[in-house]
Amino acid sequence: MDKTKKIWEKAKRTATDKEQIKSTLSSAGNKLKNLAENSRELQELKSKLEILMRMIQSHLAGEYRSFPISTIVLIVFALVYFITPVDLIPDFIPALGFTDDASVVFLIARKLNRDIEKFHLWEEEQWEQAD
Template sequence: MDKTKKIWEKAKKTASSKEQMKSTLTKAGDKLKRLAANSNELQELKSKLEILMRMFQSHLAGEYRAFPFSTILLIVFALIYFITPIDLIPDFIPALGFTDDASVVFLIIKKLNRDIQKFHLWEEEQWEQAD
């Protein structure tokens, strides 16, 4: 629990600074690129993180502002948890290393389901307008 509490405090601090949010997004993107895509579980984790990162990027760019602060805070928490090197199960252990990261990300995805659906609708509108 100590790790979770520390990350929560860091997420609150990060969510109040645009520069820290950009840095977190960059670090999460870098780690996401390093994920081995050789298992369905890692593919699903990667997919869920990509959704959170698109939501976060759109918010930072000022393109999509419909998220309440609590949603941004949960996204920041998920990304910080993902990039934090100290895990219950170290990331370098094959097949199990990302289990705790995945658990946290999937829990947050479930909690943000309504915001994610709204965001997807908004993305579709943007793609249609671009055509």
């Protein structure tokens, strides 16, 4: 079984377990903090990961439930792939290590663009209501 398929299977299992999702979010948050912020590409990666993490956190908290389980599985897949140290291009390889991570995250974010836009609108409504 190739690594991507293993990660996909793990993502499907994780997406149905609230505690595993929380653990994945924590790991992704820790890895995200360690990313260097000196390039536009890494800033974009960080931004995409942050929105995906907020989407899952809002879903877990029961605050936002407007996306299907397939969206949750794709987001969890992106996060699991991001935190997995041994993927197509290992993260320790300078300049290339995050290339495959970024590719996966950007691909999934593009696929979930409509869900992300709806979530952004929902977040804006929440901020306006808080004022």
